[in-house]
Amino acid sequence: MALQSIPTNPDTRFLEFMEKSKAIEGERLAAAIPRAYLEPELWRGLLGFAMSWTLYAGSIVGMAVLHRWYAIPPLLVVAGLGGWGLHCIAHDCGHGSFSRSRRLNFIIGHISLLPLAYPFHAWRHVHNLHHGHTNSLELDTDWRPIPEAMYRRMSRRDRLVYMSTRTWAAWAGTITYWAESGFRPSYFPKRQMRHDVWRSILFVAAVLVPYLAVLAWCTGWQGVLLYFVGPWLATHAWFSITTLMHHSAADVPYLTQEYWTRNASRLLVTTDYMYPSWLLFLTHNISVHTAHHVAPVVPYYNLRKAQAVLKDAYPGMVREEKVSVGKVIEIVRKCRFYDPISGLYATTPMERVPVDERGRS
Amino acid sequence: MFKRKRAALIVGPLTKDSLRGWLIAELAQRVGAEESAIDTAKPFEAYGLDSRTAVQVSGALEKVVERRLSPGILFEHSTIDDLTDYLASELRIGA
Numbered sequence: 001m002a003l004q005s006i007p008t009n010p011d012t013r014f015l016e017f018m019e020k021s022k023a024i025e026g027e028r029l030a031a032a033i034p035r036a037y038l039e040p041e042l043w044r045g046l047l048g049f050a051m052s053w054t055l056y057a058g059s060i061v062g063m064a065v066l067h068r069w070y071a072i073p074p075l076l077v078v079a080g081l082g083g084w085g086l087h088c089i090a091h092d093c094g095h096g097s098f099s100r101s102r103r104l105n106f107i108i109g110h111i112s113l114l115p116l117a118y119p120f121h122a123w124r125h126v127h128n129l130h131h132g133h134t135n136s137l138e139l140d141t142d143w144r145p146i147p148e149a150m151y152r153r154m155s156r157r158d159r160l161v162y163m164s165t166r167t168w169a170a171w172a173g174t175i176t177y178w179a180e181s182g183f184r185p186s187y188f189p190k191r192q193m194r195h196d197v198w199r200s201i202l203f204v205a206a207v208l209v210p211y212l213a214v215l216a217w218c219t220g221w222q223g224v225l226l227y228f229v230g231p232w233l234a235t236h237a238w239f240s241i242t243t244l245m246h247h248s249a250a251d252v253p254y255l256t257q258e259y260w261t262r263n264a265s266r267l268l269v270t271t272d273y274m275y276p277s278w279l280l281f282l283t284h285n286i287s288v289h290t291a292h293h294v295a296p297v298v299p300y301y302n303l304r305k306a307q308a309v310l311k312d313a314y315p316g317m318v319r320e321e322k323v324s325v326g327k328v329i330e331i332v333r334k335c336r337f338y339d340p341i342s343g344l345y346a347t348t349p350m351e352r353v354p355v356d357e358r359g360r361s
Numbered sequence: 362m363f364k365r366k367r368a369a370l371i372v373g374p375l376t377k378d379s380l381r382g383w384l385i386a387e388l389a390q391r392v393g394a395e396e397s398a399i400d401t402a403k404p405f406e407a408y409g410l411d412s413r414t415a416v417q418v419s420g421a422l423e424k425v426v427e428r429r430l431s432p433g434i435l436f437e438h439s440t441i442d443d444l445t446d447y448l449a450s451e452l453r454i455g456a
Contacts, residue, residue, distance in 0.1 A: 129429055138431035189423040189430075257431070 006256055007343030013251045014343035020317060021264035029267055030295040032313035037295075037302040038097075044301050045098045048284050049089045049108060055282070056082025056115055060227050064219075072226070080234025081282055083115035087239060088284035088300060094124035097299040110203050116235055117208055118182050119200030125193045126181040131296060135247055135269040137254040137338065141181070143173065143244055145254060145338040145345060166336045170244055171237040178236070238283075241328060246270055246289050248335040249319075253343045266293045267314060272307060273323040280304075290318050371425055377449040383425055384441045387418055401441035410435070426452060 007014060059079035063072055092098040093109030109120040126141050133139035151162060165173040181187055183201060185194040216224050252269050253259075273287040274280075280287070284300040291298055291306035298306045311318045321327065339346035369386070371379045381401060389396040392408045399408075405415060415435040423430050426448060431437065438444040449455070 133429065138433065139429055190427040191424075 005258060006340040007253075009341050011342035011344050014253050017251075017253055017264075017268065018259065020268055021259075021261055024263045024267060024314065024317070025261065027263055029263055029310075029314075032309055033291065033295050033298065033306045034309065037306050037309075038297050038299075040092075040097050040099050040299045041301070042099045045089065045092060045108075045299065048085070048300065049112065051282075052082050052085030052089060052112075052284075054082070055079070056086060056231065058082070060231060063226060072230075076230050076234045079231035080236075080238050083231055083235030084238035084242070084286075085282055085284055086112040086115055087118075087235065088286045090120060090123065091127070091286065092284075092300055094120070094127055095296040097297045110200065114204070114207060115231060116178065116239070117204055117232065118178055119197060119204050121193070121196035121200040122182045122185075122188075125188050125197065126177075131293065133260075134265040134293060135252070135254050136260050136265070137256050140247075140254070142177070142246075143248055145248075145335065147340050148337040148346060151337060163336075165240075167332060170332045171240050172233070173240040173244060174236050175240075242283070242286060245273055245287075245323075245328065245331060248331050248345070250330075250334050250345055250347050252319075254338055255343075259343075266290075267310075267317055268319075269293075271319040271321055273321055273327070275323050287323065375426065375452070375454055377445055377454060380425070380448060380454070381441060381445045384422075384444065387421065388441065391418065399441070401445075404439045405435050405441075406439065412436075428452075 010018075056079050059075040059082060063075045063079075066075075089098065090109040090112035093105040093112065096102065096105055098105045098108055106120065109124065113120050113123060130140060130142045133141070137144065145166075146162070151159060154162065161176055165176060185197040185201075188194050188197060212224060212228060215227060219227065247269050249271055252271070255264075267290060270290045270293050272290050275283065275287055285303040286300070288303040288307050291303050291310055294310060295306065307318065307320075311320075334347045335345045337346045369383070371383050373379065385396050385399045385401065388394075388405070388408060388410070389399050391414055392410060394408070410418075416432045419430050419432050419434050422434070435444065438447045
């Protein structure tokens with residue numbers, strides 16, 4: 001017997017969403033994307049890999065050579081951009097769209113996630129869970145909101161982490177994601193997944209332990225902070241804000257199994273954020289994201305073309321917006337809790353509850 | 362002292378019967394009862410299964426069926442029979 005159906009009083013925007021969801025039921029969405037767009041071109045992938053490593057390593061070398069305090073913040077932002085670009089290359093590797101060789105994809109993927117100290121297979125498997133359950137209220141692994149009543153029943157520590165990463169520390173949200181999924185093989189349901197994750201953890205340890213030891217020996221603990229931890233945090237900032245914006249919007253629902261459908265999760269719950277062209281180039285088009293969810297094997301350099309054909313095939317279905325700081329602030333301000341009444345994010349401010357009534361709702 | 366308890370897995374093919382058997386054994390062990398005393402049509406709550414343990418069972422069940430499950434699955438399908446029917450249909454497995 002199922003629990004009470006939620007949302008209990010769906011918002012008009014939820015109902016409109018469900019209309020769209022019904023309209024694409026049974027459609028083969030990926031068929032709209034020409035097969036040629038799914039073909040990887042290795043040289044383009046390698047070029048992106050080299051460019052992002054250059055940005056990442058160049059900024060670190062720049063900090064060491066210039067040795068000026070005022071150069072550090074901008075160089076950290078650029079190092080983060082390089083680290084994030086490398087994550088985007090690993091993203092293609094994880095989906096098999098970097099090259100046709102599974103082995104090469106895994107090697108490049110492992111190397112690309114070193115700045116994040118993220119074991120590649122852990123990231124790959126948790127990311128596949130996200131693709132299999134995008135915007136599922138129960139099963140999505142990325143930025144899934146919870147109802148306020150549930151929040152009030154959580155431990156003090158969990159409340160602190162949830163509320164911080166939904167407000168002032170949204171830039172660090174993926175650090176908890178990294179800590180939860182990266183080094184916990186038991187997180188994954190399949191035995192093979194757990195083996196893969198162990199192997200990747202050993203790889204990260206085998207490379208980073210000696211690297212950080214040498215770095216500490218040569219530059220002291222300040223060097224470790226400046227040349228590794230700083231860029232790591234900056235990369236997480238790009239990682240967090242980008243992934244938060246992909247599927248969070250005041251009018252995009254998270255869905256219970258009763259309403260969740262594979263097609264809607266692929267086409268309707270993502271917002272494509274159009275960055276300036278130079279930033280799209282440096283982030284390997286990661287924000288052109290709907291086409292990626294429709295066909296995860298589209299390599300990053302074909303995403304804009306794939307987006308164009310999807311917009312033609314399904315008019316009014318692909319959400320596209322220009323990115324702005326205002327948009328980021330709006331999401332951080334409005335998208336905090338799931339509202340089981342409307343089925344959308346609860347956009348009203350949290351009500352104050354007297355201490356003695358907490359945990360009773 | 363620090364040894365973590367590993368969830369038991371099903372030996373042999375995953376069938377509706379083996380799944381039901383695993384759930385009976387798991388529930389019996391969690392609530393400290395004999396397997397023969399478990400009624401598969403009785404709600405989990407009637408055995409005094411609290412929400413924390415229900416989430417732990419869901420986590421162990423994930424390893425058995427090798428797929429991600431809702432942490433609240435024991436509340437959504439509140440008896441062993443109901444849960445087995447649901448999983449058998451989702452996983453397309455027979456008796």
